Amino acid sequence: xxxxxxxxxxxxxxxxxxxxxxxxxxxxxxxxxxxxxxxxxxxxxxxxxxxxxxxxxxxxxxxxxxxxxxxxxxxxxxxxxxxxxxxxxxxxxxxxxxxxxxxxxxxxxxxxxxxxxxxxxxxxxxxxxxxxxxxxxxxxxxxxxxxxxxxxxxxxxxxxxxxxxxxxxxxxxxxxxxxxxxxxxxxxxxxxxxxxxxxxxxxxxxxxxxxxxxxxxxxxxxxxxxxxxxxxxxxxxxxxxxxxxxxxxxxxxxxxxxxxxxxxxxxxxxxxxxxxxxxxxxxxxxxxxxxxxxxxxxxxxxxxxxxxxxxxxxxxxxxxxxxxxxxxxx
Amino acid sequence: xxxxxxxxxxxxxxxxxxxxxxxxxxxxxxxxxxxxxxxxxxxxxxxxxxxxxxxxxxxxxxxxxxxxxxxxxxxxxxxxxxxxxxxxxxxxxxxxxxxxxxxxxxxxxxxxxxxxxxxxxxxxxxxxxxxxxxxxxxxxxxxxxxxxxxxxxxxxxxxxxxxxxxxxxxxxxxxxxxxxxxxxxxxxxxxxxxxxxxxxxxxxxxxxxxxxxxxxxxxxxxxxxxxxxxxxxxxxxxxxxxxxxxxxxxxxxxxxxxxxxxxxxxxxxxxxxxxxxxxxxxxxxxxxxxxxxxxxxxxxxxxxxxxxxxxxxxxxxxxxxxxxxxxxxx
DNA sequence: TCCAGCAACTTGAACGATCCAATCCTGCCT
DNA sequence: AGGCAGGATTGGATCGTTCAAGTTGCTGGA
Numbered sequence: 001x002x003x004x005x006x007x008x009x010x011x012x013x014x015x016x017x018x019x020x021x022x023x024x025x026x027x028x029x030x031x032x033x034x035x036x037x038x039x040x041x042x043x044x045x046x047x048x049x050x051x052x053x054x055x056x057x058x059x060x061x062x063x064x065x066x067x068x069x070x071x072x073x074x075x076x077x078x079x080x081x082x083x084x085x086x087x088x089x090x091x092x093x094x095x096x097x098x099x100x101x102x103x104x105x106x107x108x109x110x111x112x113x114x115x116x117x118x119x120x121x122x123x124x125x126x127x128x129x130x131x132x133x134x135x136x137x138x139x140x141x142x143x144x145x146x147x148x149x150x151x152x153x154x155x156x157x158x159x160x161x162x163x164x165x166x167x168x169x170x171x172x173x174x175x176x177x178x179x180x181x182x183x184x185x186x187x188x189x190x191x192x193x194x195x196x197x198x199x200x201x202x203x204x205x206x207x208x209x210x211x212x213x214x215x216x217x218x219x220x221x222x223x224x225x226x227x228x229x230x231x232x233x234x235x236x237x238x239x240x241x242x243x244x245x246x247x248x249x250x251x252x253x254x255x256x257x258x259x260x261x262x263x264x265x266x267x268x269x270x271x272x273x274x275x276x277x278x279x280x281x282x283x284x285x286x287x288x289x290x291x292x293x294x295x296x297x298x299x300x301x302x303x304x305x306x307x308x309x310x311x312x313x314x315x316x317x318x319x320x321x322x323x324x325x326x327x328x329x330x
Numbered sequence: 331x332x333x334x335x336x337x338x339x340x341x342x343x344x345x346x347x348x349x350x351x352x353x354x355x356x357x358x359x360x361x362x363x364x365x366x367x368x369x370x371x372x373x374x375x376x377x378x379x380x381x382x383x384x385x386x387x388x389x390x391x392x393x394x395x396x397x398x399x400x401x402x403x404x405x406x407x408x409x410x411x412x413x414x415x416x417x418x419x420x421x422x423x424x425x426x427x428x429x430x431x432x433x434x435x436x437x438x439x440x441x442x443x444x445x446x447x448x449x450x451x452x453x454x455x456x457x458x459x460x461x462x463x464x465x466x467x468x469x470x471x472x473x474x475x476x477x478x479x480x481x482x483x484x485x486x487x488x489x490x491x492x493x494x495x496x497x498x499x500x501x502x503x504x505x506x507x508x509x510x511x512x513x514x515x516x517x518x519x520x521x522x523x524x525x526x527x528x529x530x531x532x533x534x535x536x537x538x539x540x541x542x543x544x545x546x547x548x549x550x551x552x553x554x555x556x557x558x559x560x561x562x563x564x565x566x567x568x569x570x571x572x573x574x575x576x577x578x579x580x581x582x583x584x585x586x587x588x589x590x591x592x593x594x595x596x597x598x599x600x601x602x603x604x605x606x607x608x609x610x611x612x613x614x615x616x617x618x619x620x621x622x623x624x625x626x627x628x629x630x631x632x633x634x635x636x637x638x639x640x641x642x643x644x645x646x647x648x649x650x651x652x653x654x655x656x657x658x659x660x
Numbered sequence: 661t662c663c664a665g666c667a668a669c670t671t672g673a674a675c676g677a678t679c680c681a682a683t684c685c686t687g688c689c690t
Numbered sequence: 691a692g693g694c695a696g697g698a699t700t701g702g703a704t705c706g707t708t709c710a711a712g713t714t715g716c717t718g719g720a
Contacts, residue, residue: 005449006676017700022678032698049449053392054676056383057705064430069416082412086399089431098451099431100394101419119335119379121428228613257613283558283587283610336706347670352708362668384706387675 005048014042025050056122065092065304066117067127068110069101080276080293081129084151087297088127095305097124111140118146125304127151131163133197147307149300153317155197162303162315164296168198168275169205171289171322172249175273176209178324179247184271188245189221190234190255202251202275220245224255231258239266247271253278256286277325285327292320335378344372355380386452395422395634396447397457398440399431410606410623411459414481417627418457425635427454441470448476455634457481461493463527477637479630483647485527492633492645494626498528498605499535501619501652502579505603506539508654509577514601518575519551520564520585532581532605550575554585561588569596577601583608586616607655615657622650 003009011018016039023030024039031039042048056062067088070081089099102117104110114137117123125147128137133155141148142161150163172189179187189206192199203221210217219241222234231254238245239262247270250256256274263270274281277290299318306313333339341348346369353360354369361369372378386392397418400411419429432447434440444467447453455477458467463485471478472491480493502519509517519536522529533551540547549571552564561584568575569592577600580586586604593600604611607620629648636643 004676007678008676018677019679019701020699023699026678030698035698047445047449049446051387051452051676052450053383053386053452054705055678057381057387057676057707058678060705062383069419071416082399085415085431086401086433089399089433093433101415101429101431103416103419103423115377116379119377120382122381122383254613278609280610280613283584284614334706337708338706348706349671349708350669353669356708360668365668381706384675385708387677387706388708390675 005046006051007048010039010042010046010048013046014039060122061124061308062122063097064100064121064123065097065125065127065301066100066102066123068129069103070130071103071105080278080291083293084129084297087294088301090294091298091301095301097301097305107136111137114140114146124308125149127300127304133195147304149303149307151296151300153197159315159317162307162317164299164303164318164320166291166296166320166322168202168289168322169208171275171291171324172202172205172251173209173212174205174322174324175249175275175287175289176206177213178326179249179271179273180209180213180215182247182271184245184247185215186220186243186245187215187247187249188238189217189249189251190231190238190259191221191223191251192226193223199251206249219243226252226254228254228258228261231255232262233258235259235262239263239268239270245270247273249273251275253281253286253288256281256288257284260284260286273324281325281327287324287326289322290325291322295320335376336381337378340369340372340376340378343376344369390452391454391638392452393427394430394451394453395427395455395457395631396430396432396453398443398459399433400460401433401435410608410621413623414459414627417624418631420624421628421631425631427631427635437466441467444470444476454638455479457630457634463525477634479633479637481626481630483527489645489647492637492647494629494633494648494650496621496626496650496652498532498619498652499538501605501621501654502532502535502581503539503542504535504652504654505579505605505617505619506536507543508656509579509601509603510539510543510545512577512601514575514577515545516550516573516575517545517577517579518568519547519579519581520561520568520589521551521553521581522556523553529581536579549573556582556584558584558588558591561585562592563588565589565592569593569598569600575600577603579603581605583611583616583618586611586618587614590614590616603654611655612657617654617656619652620655621652625650 007018007021010021016035020031020035021039024036028036052063092099102113104113126141128148128150129152131138131150131152131154138150138154138161153163153165154160176187187210189203191203194200207217222237224230224234231250248259250259250272253274253276256272257280259272274286274288277288281288303316337348337351340351346365350361351369354366358366382393422429432443434443456471458478458480459482461468461480461482461484468480468484468491483493483495484490506517517540519533521533524530537547552567554560554564561580578589580589580602583604583606586602587610589602602616604616604618607618611618633646
């Protein structure tokens with residue numbers, strides 16, 4: 001069993017004091033290059049790694065960021081979190097941070113969890129997913145000046161804090177434009193009920209694309225809750241209208257999948273494009289709008305480390321473009 | 331901003347010494363009930379929470395367990411990890427532990443990561459997923475006497491360490507028995523090439539179920555790599571045989587999905603049962619064998635905390651039964 | 661009466677890093 | 691040669707907790 005290697009061990013080995021070793025690590029410019037090299041050699045030779053607990057106790061910083069792992073709701077959209085988490089962990093590691101998970105059944109308990117995490121582990125920051133209008137969590141964190149970045153825009157105050165988001169409107173607009181270019185002058189939309197930032201945004205993209213192409217979006221969309229059954233029902237409704245759409249863009253893969261079922265059983269050749277590019281879409285050959293989750297996660301870490309390392313940086317925002325993934329149904 | 335509440339603050343408030351507060355937390359039986367109550371009241375009143383970094387520095391234990399988050403390979407099976415992680419985090423929290431994530435592109439780098447994690451954060455233990463024959467990771471950990479639990483059996487040495495697994499053979503056997511009972515005397519199997527513990531196990535379950543029902547499994551199975559296209563190809567091959575199967579059990583949902591495509595385009599009414607009950611299966615109405623991932627995660631934490639808290643407990647093993655989820659294809 | 665033995669609690673030291681202030685060099689100017 | 695500025699290096703204190711070694715007060719047996 002290897003002996004514990006502390007900063008004192010390194011100091012002895014390199015014939016310098018503890019402080020010099022500490023300086024080599026935290027403020028290398030203070031140390032003469034020759035000495036610095038000797039210390040660094042010792043660090044490598046001994047396999048020294050700073051004890052985070054001790055460092056944290058002195059500095060009050062843990063180099064730990066927290067992310068909530070949600071109970072997989074739908075299942076279909078669950079993989080979104082999965083890919084996001086992986087990207088987050090990878091980028092965080094590169095910046096010398098680690099990702100810690102926590103769960104919370106609801107918003108109140110989540111805020112309670114912040115207290116636990118902060119006082120027990122002195123977490124440096126949070127990455128918050130799935131924000132909505134007037135989110136109490138961001139208010140709580142902002143009030144206490146705890147660094148955080150959200151994945152998802154604060155729709156009511158766009159510049160309130162740092163966030164990363166994917167331009168959903170651009171995604172649905174691209175999907176719509178693709179269908180319009182392919183000759184579908186009546187491209188419909190199945191989306192969520194008005195009121196959710198994300199849902200409204202995705203509908204707006206479809207609308208804008210149609211208007212840009214000189215077409216009238218009226219009567220070509222349906223609002224429904226998310227889900228396969230709901231998507232199927234919405235598609236039936238659209239097809240039953242006096243002037244049915246000849247192509248469909250959906251706010252989610254779940255809705256798109258439901259729509260596909262309806263269309264298949266009706267024997268109608270109406271192309272459908274979903275949103276999120278979930279494995280299900282890939283499996284059944286559904287075209288979909290793919291969110292660059294790895295990038296999004298990386299930018300989240302970037303913004304957060306900016307807040308943590310930089311001296312009082314202003315909040316920054318990043319809006320990423322999704323990509324349209326075209327497939328041919330099997 | 332609330333002042334930092336340390337053990338000294340509590341001690342002053344409850345008119346006792348630091349050590350007594352520490353005892354109330356870690357060894358309550360040493361403190362007179364009356365005093366204990368007074369201290370506990372003070373803890374609640376002040377909202378005191380032990381600083382893990384300081385505790386860790388003294389005890390050498392961090393109450394942190396690490397789990398690797400893998401790059402989503404297939405995508406289809408990715409959600410398995412997602413649900414597992416959530417269960418892990420939830421159960422760990424209940425036992426006073428936290429989950430930390432790490433990534434590693436390959437086994438060598440993963441082992442290097444252990445060193446980093448252990449020396450920098452003094453992690454208490456690891457949960458390892460996706461073990462295979464003669465896994466170097468478990469050997470590395472065992473050699474250094476670092477507590478760990480695997481999700482997945484060490485096929486070569488069943489009692490080498492603590493593990494939790496799902497009885498894949500029981501799952502495929504149940505699926506097979508279900509089809510046989512429904513009158514399908516020729517139930518085929520699409521599985522992976524021999525050599526992988528998991529794959530062999532799942533095939534063995536199918537075989538056993540057929541033999542138990544007095545049927546001959548010979549000529550009713552195919553071996554192929556995992557994937558939708560591979561599943562489709564395997565199904566074509568089986569259907570082309572002199573005595574084709576009238577029902578199919580598959581080693582994964584990917585294979586099952588491919589088989590379904592073949593069957594659908596061939597217009598044959600052959601029921602298919604997959605494995606893992608992924609969201610894709612749910613979406614397309616594919617029957618599948620569902621792994622109790624929440625349970626599995628909980629048992630992993632249980633076994634790990636046993637190793638950590640208990641005094642030199644022997645390794646334990648847990649084998650969970652999966653459940654057959656029946657669906658009707660849309 | 662005296663002290664062993666115990667329960668209940670207190671005090672001092674230590675974990676390993678960083679911060680602070682003091683000291684040591686070195687070269688350079690007078 | 692002496693002094694001095696400046697940066698490089700050093701020792702001591704500190705973060706919040708737990709461990710180890712006391713101290714106190716009380717009971718009970720010889």
